[in-house]
Amino acid sequence: MLQPFDQRNKSIQIWVGDRLFPRGEAKVSVFDSSVQGGDAVWEGLRLYRGGIFSLDEHLARLEASAHALCFRNIPEKEFIREAIIKTLRANGMKDGVHIRLTLTRGEKITSGMDPRLNEAGPCLIVLAEWKPIVYDNTAGIRVITSSVARNSPRHLDSKIHHNNLLNNIQAKIQATVAGVDAAVMLDVNGFVSELNDTNLFMVKDGRLFTPHADACLHGITRGVVIGIARKLNIPVTERNLSLTEFYNADEVFGTGTMGELTPVVEMDGRQIRNRSGQQILDQLRKEFANRVAEHCVALPL
Numbered sequence: 001m002l003q004p005f006d007q008r009n010k011s012i013q014i015w016v017g018d019r020l021f022p023r024g025e026a027k028v029s030v031f032d033s034s035v036q037g038g039d040a041v042w043e044g045l046r047l048y049r050g051g052i053f054s055l056d057e058h059l060a061r062l063e064a065s066a067h068a069l070c071f072r073n074i075p076e077k078e079f080i081r082e083a084i085i086k087t088l089r090a091n092g093m094k095d096g097v098h099i100r101l102t103l104t105r106g107e108k109i110t111s112g113m114d115p116r117l118n119e120a121g122p123c124l125i126v127l128a129e130w131k132p133i134v135y136d137n138t139a140g141i142r143v144i145t146s147s148v149a150r151n152s153p154r155h156l157d158s159k160i161h162h163n164n165l166l167n168n169i170q171a172k173i174q175a176t177v178a179g180v181d182a183a184v185m186l187d188v189n190g191f192v193s194e195l196n197d198t199n200l201f202m203v204k205d206g207r208l209f210t211p212h213a214d215a216c217l218h219g220i221t222r223g224v225v226i227g228i229a230r231k232l233n234i235p236v237t238e239r240n241l242s243l244t245e246f247y248n249a250d251e252v253f254g255t256g257t258m259g260e261l262t263p264v265v266e267m268d269g270r271q272i273r274n275r276s277g278q279q280i281l282d283q284l285r286k287e288f289a290n291r292v293a294e295h296c297v298a299l300p301l
């Protein structure tokens with residue numbers, strides 16, 4: 001299901017480069033690297049009651065992704081933080097907001113692949129929209145397995161949160177065609193990696209399992225959930241996991257900034273049946289809700 005469009009987003013202000021523009025005028029050049037080669041990095045942030053969840057971790061990952069791609073003149077974190085504050089203030093936003101933070105390699109002097117053509121330096125985009133949590137976390141979601149794999153570090157390292165999202169977009173199209181919400185993506189060896197848009201966990205006999213972050217994104221929510229499980233004395237293991245293990249898990253769920261903790265109720269037509277009687281996901285979600293405030297960086301809005 002597509003979320004209904006929030007009419008308030010028709011008149012938002014968007015940060016591009018070094019200032020704010022009304023939505024209709026917020027544009028990058030046809031020479032921008034994101035247009036030329038998907039050459040950009042990004043973060044999805046969520047604003048809760050005037051604070052951004054795990055802001056420092058997101059800014060650190062954005063910078064690490066840009067550094068790994070050899071961007072020159074990466075903006076200081078303080079500049080990005082200020083741009084976020086100015087954008088939220090201009091829109092009167094304090095809660096129920098998703099921010100898509102993008103840093104492109106910037107405008108090229110002529111079309112082409114070579115980053116030496118990027119004389120202007122990177123371009124920052126702060127797109128803040130009124131947006132609820134993406135999935136129905138009460139009913140849960142149904143997923144299928146995509147034929148499109150996640151990249152291995154030899155192809156395009158998942159430690160870089162980049163804008164080359166075509167694998168994931170193709171997987172999402174397959175999910176839509178199959179009439180379900182999202183698609184499981186495998187790694188090059190056929191082990192489960194993640195969903196097309198969130199990290200994946202499973203619970204079996206009171207233990208929590210998640211794939212190594214080799215092919216999946218090293219999600220910030222994933223890290224918070226692992227930390228919560230450790231604090232609650234729930235054993236956590238990161239290892240190769242097959243689809244068969246997921247089909248027979250007691251609980252399966254996705255994690256991400258856009259959807260928080262989302263139960264997966266069906267995978268490839270198999271119902272996820274809880275044979276243990278334990279409700280580990282409930283415990284994790286309760287603690288996650290408590291931690292949201294703790295992990296939010298309050299902003300002067």
Ligand SMILES: Cc1ncc(COP(=O)(O)O)c(C=O)c1O
Nearest residue numbers: 197198199217219220221256257
């Ligand atoms: C492919 C993919 N997996 C997982 C996630 C969740 O990551 P995070 O918890 O850092 O939001 C994202 C978010 O952008 C993503 O794009």
